[in-house]
Amino acid sequence: MSENIIIILVIALVFVVLLLVGVILYLFNRLMKEKDMTQAPEHSTEPSRDLKKLKERMEAADVNYCSNHPQDYAKxxxxxxxxxxxEECIKEHDGLTFCGPHFRVFVSHEWVELESIMTTPDTPETAFPIYDFKKNLWEKEGLPAIISTHYKINIDTDTIxxxxxxxxxxxxxxxxxxxYNKFKH
Ligand SMILES: [Zn+2]
Ligand SMILES: [Zn+2]
Structure with a gap:
């Protein structure tokens, strides 16, 4: 009878030990996985590859090609x-750039300021009427207008x-x- 109890106790003990070993192994395994996950960015090449891709995409968006020479980068x-x-096609004058035909339009006329709008990096939208009006004139009627932008640092407000x-x-x-006055409103 006592022999039976000892056997049952031994079996129970073995069971408990196996259970503990199982729990320890499971926890250890989980810990290692978590560690791997936190270290992953250092070992993986993914982030740098993504960065490279992003850079390529940004450069592609930035690069324009010449309207006359599709194989040449635009300047x-x-x-x-x-x-x-x-570079070969573009002409510069007074900080403005023109294509060949429009450089001739520019130099053969007198130009006068119709509107001047001050913008800051926080309020770029205040100048939208100028851009829209100019775009409309050119695209719908072929009437040339020029937008020139001057920058000034305001020391008092520390803004550009x-x-x-x-x-x-x-x-x-x-x-x-x-x-333009009608267009603005
Ligand atoms: Zn060109
Ligand atoms: Zn042009």
Whole structure:
């Protein structure tokens, strides 16, 4: 009878020991997995690959090609048609860039300021009417207008102010002013 009790006790003890070993192994395994997960970014090449991809994508978005020479990188945008052109095609004057034909339009007319709007990095939308008006004039009627932007640091408020100016041909100033004022509202 006592022999039976000892056998049952031994079996129970073995069972308990096996259970404990199982629990310890399970916890150890989990701990190792967690450790692997926290270390994963250091060992994996994924983040750097993602960064490279992102950089490539950003560069691709940035790179424009010349409207005349599709194989050449664009150096700038024409202030009148807003197409992009390569170093060979682009012409610069007074900080403005033009394609060949529109450079001739620029130098053969007198230009006058129709509107000037101050914007800050927090309020870029205040100049939207200028951009929209210019775009409409060019795309719907082929009327040239030029946007020139000047930057100024305001020491008092410690902000960068930009002055977005719309230039039109002198002989069109009156009619375009009237239209612009209607367009704004
Ligand atoms: Zn142009
Ligand atoms: Zn070109």
């Amino acid at each position: 700038g945008m024409c202030s009148i048609c807003q197409d992009c052109f390569c 102010e930009s002055y977005v100016k719309l230039l039109v041909r002198t002989d069109e100033l009156d009619s375009l002013s009237e239209r």
